[in-house]
Amino acid sequence: MATTAKIQIDGSGPIPALQGFLRGLLENETLGGIMVPVHLFGKGLPMPTLVTDPEQLSGADPLAPAFPMNSAKLLSRLTRGQSGERIAAVMRPCEIRAFVELVKLNQGSMDDIILVGMDCMGAFDNVAYKQFLGDDEPFEKTMEFYKMSANGGVDIAPACKACEYPAPANADIVIGVAGADLSDHIPVMATSPRGESLLNGLGLPETSAAGRDEALEAMVAKRTATRDEMFERTRAATGTLSDLSEYLSACVNCYNCRVACPVCYCKECVFNTDVFEHKPWQYMGWAKRKGSLKMPTDTVFYHLTRMAHMSMACVGCGQCSNACPNDIPVMELFRTVAARTQESFDYVPGRSLDEAPPLSVFKEDEFQETVSHMV
Amino acid sequence: MSQEFEPTILAFVCNWCTYTAADLAGTSRMVQQPNLRLVRMMCTGMVDPKYIVKSLLSGADGVLVSGCHPGDCHYINGNYKARRRVKLLNEILPQFGIEKERVKLTWVGASEGNEFAATVNNFINEIRELGPMEARSMAVV
Numbered sequence: 001m002a003t004t005a006k007i008q009i010d011g012s013g014p015i016p017a018l019q020g021f022l023r024g025l026l027e028n029e030t031l032g033g034i035m036v037p038v039h040l041f042g043k044g045l046p047m048p049t050l051v052t053d054p055e056q057l058s059g060a061d062p063l064a065p066a067f068p069m070n071s072a073k074l075l076s077r078l079t080r081g082q083s084g085e086r087i088a089a090v091m092r093p094c095e096i097r098a099f100v101e102l103v104k105l106n107q108g109s110m111d112d113i114i115l116v117g118m119d120c121m122g123a124f125d126n127v128a129y130k131q132f133l134g135d136d137e138p139f140e141k142t143m144e145f146y147k148m149s150a151n152g153g154v155d156i157a158p159a160c161k162a163c164e165y166p167a168p169a170n171a172d173i174v175i176g177v178a179g180a181d182l183s184d185h186i187p188v189m190a191t192s193p194r195g196e197s198l199l200n201g202l203g204l205p206e207t208s209a210a211g212r213d214e215a216l217e218a219m220v221a222k223r224t225a226t227r228d229e230m231f232e233r234t235r236a237a238t239g240t241l242s243d244l245s246e247y248l249s250a251c252v253n254c255y256n257c258r259v260a261c262p263v264c265y266c267k268e269c270v271f272n273t274d275v276f277e278h279k280p281w282q283y284m285g286w287a288k289r290k291g292s293l294k295m296p297t298d299t300v301f302y303h304l305t306r307m308a309h310m311s312m313a314c315v316g317c318g319q320c321s322n323a324c325p326n327d328i329p330v331m332e333l334f335r336t337v338a339a340r341t342q343e344s345f346d347y348v349p350g351r352s353l354d355e356a357p358p359l360s361v362f363k364e365d366e367f368q369e370t371v372s373h374m375v
Numbered sequence: 376m377s378q379e380f381e382p383t384i385l386a387f388v389c390n391w392c393t394y395t396a397a398d399l400a401g402t403s404r405m406v407q408q409p410n411l412r413l414v415r416m417m418c419t420g421m422v423d424p425k426y427i428v429k430s431l432l433s434g435a436d437g438v439l440v441s442g443c444h445p446g447d448c449h450y451i452n453g454n455y456k457a458r459r460r461v462k463l464l465n466e467i468l469p470q471f472g473i474e475k476e477r478v479k480l481t482w483v484g485a486s487e488g489n490e491f492a493a494t495v496n497n498f499i500n501e502i503r504e505l506g507p508m509e510a511r512s513m514a515v516v
Binding site: 235238239240241242243244245270289290300301304305307308309311312336337340341344345358359362363364366367370371372373 | 452461463467470480482494512
C-alpha cells in the first residue's frame, strides 16, 4: 500500500505549506536540488528554477497558473550526463509526459531524478497570465485562481481546457491538489519505491486522498468533451490543402512553435539548414511557374513535416500556441492530427517508459494494407 | 480537364532492388508511360516523410516509394521502417484532403523488371483517374 501523507495547512495558506514540504525534501541529504517554478522578478512570470538552498524556496509557487514553458526540455538538460547529485523536479502532468518521451529518445535520464507531479488545474497562456496578475501580489492571485477554478469559472489556455490528463502519471511523488480542501491539508502520495522512501523520511502524518478521484473524474469528463469539440472544429477548418493554407496564413516561418515544443529535440532542424537557403533565380522560377509565389515559402511544408516528425510524441501541452506571435491555433491543429496518428499506432506519449516510440521500431508482420501488391 | 491531365509522378526507389528492376525494365525495352521521375536512394528506409510531402506540394501528383521485398533489404530492415513512415503519412495527409492513393509503397525485387513496368503504368493510370494534386493550382504551399 502506497503511502498517502498530509501536508498540513496552517493559517498562512497552502503556498507556504507547500514551500515547507519542498524545503523538507531539499533538506533530505539524498537530494542536491529542486527544480520548481519560482517568482524571481516581482510581478514577472514564475520560471522553473533550480534551487539548492532551502532558504531560497520562499518565492516558490508550484500552484501558480502560469506555464511559461514546458520544463521537460530543461530537465533534459539537467539529466543528460552526470551532475553527481540527485535532484527533484516539480512538474505538471504534461511536462512529465514530455520528459518521458525525451527519455525514450535518449535526451534525458530518469536515473537521478525524483519527479514530483502536481494535479493540474490548467494555466493561462503567457499574455493572459500577465493580464490576470495585473498589479496584484502573485501569491494572492495564485490563491484567487484556485478559488475561481473550484467554481469552474476560469478562462485557462485552450490546451488546458482540452487536456484529459490532469493527474500526473509516471511521477515518484504526487501532490494531490484535485479535490483537496485547501484550507485544511493537501494529500501527497508516493507512487514509486524511491518516492516512497523519500516521503517516509519526512515523517508526515498519514491521511487519505478523499474526493480526489471524483474531482479528477469530473475534470476528465469535461475536458474530454471540450477536446472532442476542438477536434471537430479543427477538422472542419482544415479539410483541404487550401483550408489548411488559410488556417496557417498568418504564419511567418518564425519556427517558435518548434522551439517551444518539448518533444521537437533535433539539435539541428532541417528547416534551419542551407537546404532552405534558396537562390534568387529559384524563387523567380517557382513564381513564374504559377504566376505568383507566397513569401516566405514552405510554410505548409514546414507544418506538415512537423506533424510527421513529432505528432507521435505530441503531449498536447499547448506551448506551440503559447509561443505563436500571430495567435495561430497550432495546438489545436497538432493535437487533432496527433490524435489520429497516435491512435493508428496505438501509442500514448508519456504513458510508459517501456513503449518504444513507434517510428523507432517495427514488426515484420504489420500494416500489410499499406503496401500495394501486384495482382 | 481530366482528358488533358497528364500526371507527374515522383518515385523514390532503392538502389539495390527497385532501381535495378527499373534498369532491367528499360534495357528489356518494356513499354512504360513517360510520366515518372526516378530518384535513386540507397534504401527506402532513408525516405524521410518530408521528401514525400515536399514532392506533393511542389508539383508531383503522386509519389511512389519502392524497395526490396521484406527480408531482402540490403540494410536488413530499412523497408520495414519505410512501411511505418508511409503508414504515418496515410494517417496525416488525408486529413487535409490529400488522397492516400497518391502515396504508394511497393516492393519490387531486382529481377522483377516486368513487375516494375506494370506497377508504374498502373500507378500513372490511377493518378490520371484521380486528377491533379490540389497544390498544383495554388500559389501558396
